[in-house]
Amino acid sequence: xxxxxxxxxxxxxxxxxxxxxxxxxxxxxxxxxxxxxxxxxxxxxxxxxxxxxxxxxxxxxxxxxxxxxxxxxxxxxxxxxxxxxxxxxxxxxxxxxxxxxxxxxxxxxxxxxxxxxxxxxxxxxxxxxxxxxxxxxxxxxxxxxxxxxxxxxxxxxxxxxxxxxxxxxxxxxxxxxxxxxxxxxxxxxxxxxxxxxxxxxxxxxxxxxxxxxxxxxxxxxxxxxxxxxxxx
Amino acid sequence: xxxxxxxxxxxxxxxxxxxxxxxxxxxxxxxxxxxxxxxxxxxxxxxxxxxxxxxxxxxxxxxxxxxxxxxxxxxxxxxxxxxxxxxxxxxxxxxxxxxxxxxxxxxxxxxxxxxxxxxxxxxxxxxxxxxxxxxxxxxxxxxxxxxxxxxxxxxxxxxxxxxxxxxxxxxxxxxxxxxxxxxxxxxxxxxxxxxxxxxxxxxxxxxxxxxxxxxxxxxxxxxxxxxxxxxx
Amino acid sequence: xxxxxxxxxxxxxxxxxxxxxxxxxxxxxxxxxxxxxxxxxxxxxxxxxxxxxxxxxxxxxxxxxxxxxxxxxxxxxxxxxxxxxxxxxxxxxxxxxxxxxxxxxxxxxxxxxxxxxxxxxxxxxxxxxxxxxxxxxxxxxxxxxxxxxxxxxxxxxxxxxxxxxxxxxxxxxxxxxxxxxxxxxxxxxxxxxxxxxxxxxxxxxxxxxxxxxxxxxxxxxxxxxxxxxxxx
Amino acid sequence: xxxxxxxxxxxxxxxxxxxxxxxxxxxxxxxxxxxxxxxxxxxxxxxxxxxxxxxxxxxxxxxxxxxxxxxxxxxxxxxxxxxxxxxxxxxxxxxxxxxxxxxxxxxxxxxxxxxxxxxxxxxxxxxxxxxxxxxxxxxxxxxxxxxxxxxxxxxxxxxxxxxxxxxxxxxxxxxxxxxxxxxxxxxxxxxxxxxxxxxxxxxxxxxxxxxxxxxxxxxxxxxxxxxxxxxx
Numbered sequence: 066x067x068x069x070x071x072x073x074x075x076x077x078x079x080x081x082x083x084x085x086x087x088x089x090x091x092x093x094x095x096x097x098x099x100x101x102x103x104x105x106x107x108x109x110x111x112x113x114x115x116x117x118x119x120x121x122x123x124x125x126x127x128x129x130x131x132x133x134x135x136x137x138x139x140x141x142x143x144x145x146x147x148x149x150x151x152x153x154x155x156x157x158x159x160x161x162x163x164x165x166x167x168x169x170x171x172x173x174x175x176x177x178x179x180x181x182x183x184x185x186x187x188x189x190x191x192x193x194x195x196x197x198x199x200x201x202x203x204x205x206x207x208x209x210x211x212x213x214x215x216x217x218x219x220x221x222x223x224x225x226x227x228x229x230x231x232x233x234x235x236x237x238x239x240x241x242x243x244x245x246x247x248x249x250x251x252x253x254x255x256x257x258x259x260x261x262x263x264x265x266x267x268x269x270x271x272x273x274x275x276x277x278x279x280x281x282x283x284x285x286x287x288x289x290x291x292x293x294x295x296x297x
Numbered sequence: 298x299x300x301x302x303x304x305x306x307x308x309x310x311x312x313x314x315x316x317x318x319x320x321x322x323x324x325x326x327x328x329x330x331x332x333x334x335x336x337x338x339x340x341x342x343x344x345x346x347x348x349x350x351x352x353x354x355x356x357x358x359x360x361x362x363x364x365x366x367x368x369x370x371x372x373x374x375x376x377x378x379x380x381x382x383x384x385x386x387x388x389x390x391x392x393x394x395x396x397x398x399x400x401x402x403x404x405x406x407x408x409x410x411x412x413x414x415x416x417x418x419x420x421x422x423x424x425x426x427x428x429x430x431x432x433x434x435x436x437x438x439x440x441x442x443x444x445x446x447x448x449x450x451x452x453x454x455x456x457x458x459x460x461x462x463x464x465x466x467x468x469x470x471x472x473x474x475x476x477x478x479x480x481x482x483x484x485x486x487x488x489x490x491x492x493x494x495x496x497x498x499x500x501x502x503x504x505x506x507x508x509x510x511x512x513x514x515x516x517x518x519x520x521x522x523x524x525x526x527x528x529x
Numbered sequence: 530x531x532x533x534x535x536x537x538x539x540x541x542x543x544x545x546x547x548x549x550x551x552x553x554x555x556x557x558x559x560x561x562x563x564x565x566x567x568x569x570x571x572x573x574x575x576x577x578x579x580x581x582x583x584x585x586x587x588x589x590x591x592x593x594x595x596x597x598x599x600x601x602x603x604x605x606x607x608x609x610x611x612x613x614x615x616x617x618x619x620x621x622x623x624x625x626x627x628x629x630x631x632x633x634x635x636x637x638x639x640x641x642x643x644x645x646x647x648x649x650x651x652x653x654x655x656x657x658x659x660x661x662x663x664x665x666x667x668x669x670x671x672x673x674x675x676x677x678x679x680x681x682x683x684x685x686x687x688x689x690x691x692x693x694x695x696x697x698x699x700x701x702x703x704x705x706x707x708x709x710x711x712x713x714x715x716x717x718x719x720x721x722x723x724x725x726x727x728x729x730x731x732x733x734x735x736x737x738x739x740x741x742x743x744x745x746x747x748x749x750x751x752x753x754x755x756x757x758x759x760x761x
Numbered sequence: 762x763x764x765x766x767x768x769x770x771x772x773x774x775x776x777x778x779x780x781x782x783x784x785x786x787x788x789x790x791x792x793x794x795x796x797x798x799x800x801x802x803x804x805x806x807x808x809x810x811x812x813x814x815x816x817x818x819x820x821x822x823x824x825x826x827x828x829x830x831x832x833x834x835x836x837x838x839x840x841x842x843x844x845x846x847x848x849x850x851x852x853x854x855x856x857x858x859x860x861x862x863x864x865x866x867x868x869x870x871x872x873x874x875x876x877x878x879x880x881x882x883x884x885x886x887x888x889x890x891x892x893x894x895x896x897x898x899x900x901x902x903x904x905x906x907x908x909x910x911x912x913x914x915x916x917x918x919x920x921x922x923x924x925x926x927x928x929x930x931x932x933x934x935x936x937x938x939x940x941x942x943x944x945x946x947x948x949x950x951x952x953x954x955x956x957x958x959x960x961x962x963x964x965x966x967x968x969x970x971x972x973x974x975x976x977x978x979x980x981x982x983x984x985x986x987x988x989x990x991x992x993x
Contacts, residue, residue: 072976079972083896090926099799103331103340108799110343111806112922119919122911123903127976172892172928174885189406196404200315207355215354221918222453223351226344230322232404276311280304280359335563335572342575421638428636432547439587447586454685455583458576462554464636508543512536512591567795567804574807653870660868664779671819679818686917687815690808694786696868740775744768744823 068127070150076128077154078161080120084132085165085244086172087116092251093173105251106228114225121217130217133238134158135270139202142274155240162244170248181246181253185233191265193233198269199276200227201237206277239263300359302382308360309386310393312352316364317397317476318404319348324483325405337483338460346457353449362449365470366390367502371434374506387472394476402480413478413485417465423497425465430501431508432459433469438509471495532591534614540592541618542625544584548596549629549708550636551580556715557637569715570692578689585681594681597702598622599734603666606738619704626708634712645710645717649697655729657697662733663740664691665701670741703727764823766846772824773850774857776816780828781861781940782868783812788947789869801947802924810921817913826913829934830854831966835898838970851936858940866944877942877949881929887961889929894965895972896923897933902973935959 068076088109095108121130129146131137134155141151170177201223208219227235236242236254242263246256254262300308320341327340353362361378363369366387373383402409436455440448459467468474468486474495478488486494532540552573559572585594593610595601598619605615634641668687672680691699700706700718706727710720718726764772784805791804817826825842827833830851837847866873900919904912923931932938932950938959942952950958 087922087926094925099797101331103336104799112925115918116922119915126907172889193404211358219351222347226319226348229326229344230319333563335568425636443590451583454579458580461558461576462551565795567800657868675822683815686811690783690812693790693808694783
């Protein structure tokens with residue numbers, strides 16, 4: 066890494082703050098403007114997918130652009146980040162995420178401090194979060210393996226899809242789940258429901274790490290006609 | 298290919314599962330949230346297009362990312378995959394697709410096993426499926442010929458368009474059609490209507506293969522100003 | 530050109546057919562599914578932008594992917610296509626466009642032959658078509674000058690925007706205008722209103738050609754930090 | 762720069778005119794067609810994001826494609842543009858922006874000269890504009906540092922997100938704010954509210970410049986796995 070830990074942590078915190086401000090802020094905007102819940106979800110999905118492409122591109126070269134404790138955990142398990150730095154990353158992500166929620170509230174002239182009352186629990190929701198995070202980690206690790214330059218797009222597009230195909234609208238991120246507990250708006254989650262989400266997310270991430278470990282272990286280099294930029 | 302057959306089949310099964318989980322899951326989500334059928338279709342289109350870019354990018358280097366028996370058939374006809382492997386690809390795609398339907402049901406807390414009652418039949422629908430698959434195979438073969446690195450985007454964008462311009466919302470994929478027969482939700486198709494769809498899809502694929510065989514057979518290399526990455 | 534004229538004309542006809550089938554077909558689908566005209570326009574815009582990226586990528590290396598008599602006229606004026614070939618291009622585009630309309634009708638089980646009754650006339654509409662085509666030609670010529678590899682995206686995105694910011698929903702294409710006269714559906718135009726559109730489109734194209742001729746005539750090569758791929 | 766000042770100013774004026782014509786024109790179109798304000802905002806967001814990718818790609822090599830006095834001010838502060846040229850850039854942007862509003866009105870057959878009566882004021886709105894412009898400048902400077910070739914996409918996607926996550930729908934541009942004061946339509950802003958927006962925008966831009974100055978100042982070159990195209 067060309068950047069020192071202080072700057073890497075700042076990038077993780079600022080990036081997670083902007084990500085959460087987008088999720089929460091767009092949720093408030095979309096919910097205010099429409100009576101059709103699918104239109105509101107579109108108004109939440111498109112901004113979130115778009116900002117992920119931006120944030121991963123601009124912070125990736127500094128910190129790796131995790132913005133997500135489940136992702137940092139996976140890289141720690143793969144020994145691609147040292148455990149003390151990983152722990153600090155997670156703290157920066159959580160602090161940044163909460164700050165993002167507060168900024169969104171300030172912009173929309175709402176009480177800055179809130180706690181969500183949105184119930185998000187049950188087996189379906191937990192399966193959904195495990196599937197969502199499984200897919201996210203699969204996307205990141207496979208992307209890094211084959212086309213590292215496209216990671217920002219892959220993650221933005223994956224989350225765009227996962228908002229709709231998972232019953233939980235794909236939080237897929239423990240720091241974002243914690244931050245969303247502080248907003249009693251469209252995108253909120255009741256604090257008591259957060260632990261269930263985090264357990265499901267971590268489970269999905271671990272399964273994805275194992276699947277990728279097996280599936281992508283080949284002897285040589287891929288000779289597929291699809292150009293493998295990351296390996297050039 | 299740098300990857301063994303076992304991993305290639307796993308990639309086909311997992312990729313088709315995620316694709317179908319997206320089609321079926323986003324269909325359920327969109328249908329639940331909106332009373333406007335066009336909004337629901339947007340909520341189905343955008344996730345499907347997005348996930349195709351992701352899946353083709355991450356599984357392309359392993360298995361070629363067919364996820365579609367009509368596509369595998371085309372590559373077999375062009376002798377780019379050996380017939381026994383092609384047969385196993387098709388089985389993996391069908392099994393993966395059905396698994397994707399079941400996972401979507403589990404996430405949305407619906408009965409896991411269902412059979413669709415959605416009528417999708419008639420000349421218009423069959424013409425639509427033939428046109429849809431014609432366009433898909435044309436896109437893939439022309440993309441491979443001129444800009445192989447853009448295939449994931451081309452397929453994602455093509456399907457985004459075809460959801461709307463074909464009267465059938467463009468299944469264009471026998472494995473996906475079979476999998477969707479197992480879901481009595483927004484994206485389902487009555488089992489008795491599946492054979493008509495498959496015949497139309499295979500017909501469209503064959504015509505596209507013939508057209509491409511003629512149209513792209515030139516003597517030398519293209520000197521068009523549009524850069525031809527795949528040929529570099 | 531590495532491709533003979535016969536194949537280039539086939540590419541122009543087939544590409545224009547698919548483009549028009551998308552415009553007309555998506556218009557029918559969107560109009561049937563929604564009571565909200567803006568949702569219908571979104572359901573028309575997104576497929577059209579998406580298919581343009583695909584069609585220009587896959588047919589560009591064969592014919593240049595004009596699909597538009599105004600564009601062919603501009604290239605003839607710049608002596609980048611010989612006049613007899615240009616005339617045949619225009620005929621192929623018109624024939625292909627009409628075929629696209631008929632295919633869309635067949636897919637949606639509508640009478641194949643129709644004439645539009647949609648009134649699209651007046652100064653505002655003509656200014657809009659002139660502006661729309663001005664912008665399209667500017668985009669194409671500037672794109673070719675600086676970033677030829679991005680032309681498919683630039684055109685797809687430009688038309689996505691122009692559907693909304695021009696009062697006419699941006700036909701910007703005489704062949705498409707003629708083809709749309711044959712459809713009494715969402716995207717149709719009354720035959721008597723077509724000449725006004727064509728005159729406005731050609732005017733806008735000529736102004737753009739002049740503006741580009743002046744603006745992009747510099748002495749040396751751009752040294753802007755934005756990488757100029759087309760010039761590499 | 763390979764282009765003389767006259768052409769650079771023309772590019773700034775024309776680009777800002779097309780940008781504002783898109784914002785105002787798409788606003789009129791979307792507002793006319795829908796009763797759902799979130800659908801209208803989607804119909805404003807998607808065209809604006811799309812046209813930004815186009816305009817920055819085609820004018821970037823000529824003038825740098827600022828289209829925004831706050832951006833020009835940042836480059837002047839970084840001594841990347843000489844002050845007299847910067848002043849002329851700002852004048853060209855303002856003149857072009859106002860022309861864009863008038864063209865939009867002409868296309869939609871509205872009175873060409875208007876003044877907005879839309880109230881856009883208050884602390885929430887000002888925080889939103891500061892945040893919006895902070896993010897825009899961060900995106901541009903970080904993009905230039907790491908992936909200059911992706912700037913058109915980053916800006917288009919950033920604005921796509923910012924339309925929704927900021928309470929002000931992200932003007933983030935003093936020239937656009939002035940131009941929108943001349944339209945009493947969906948996207949207008951009361952003239953008396955413009956100064957508050959401009960102050961907030963300039964503040965956000967200055968903070969972003971400072972943050973970037975610190976965060977991106979590393980000793981060597983990034984060795985992140987994400988390819989840094991701009992530095993190749």
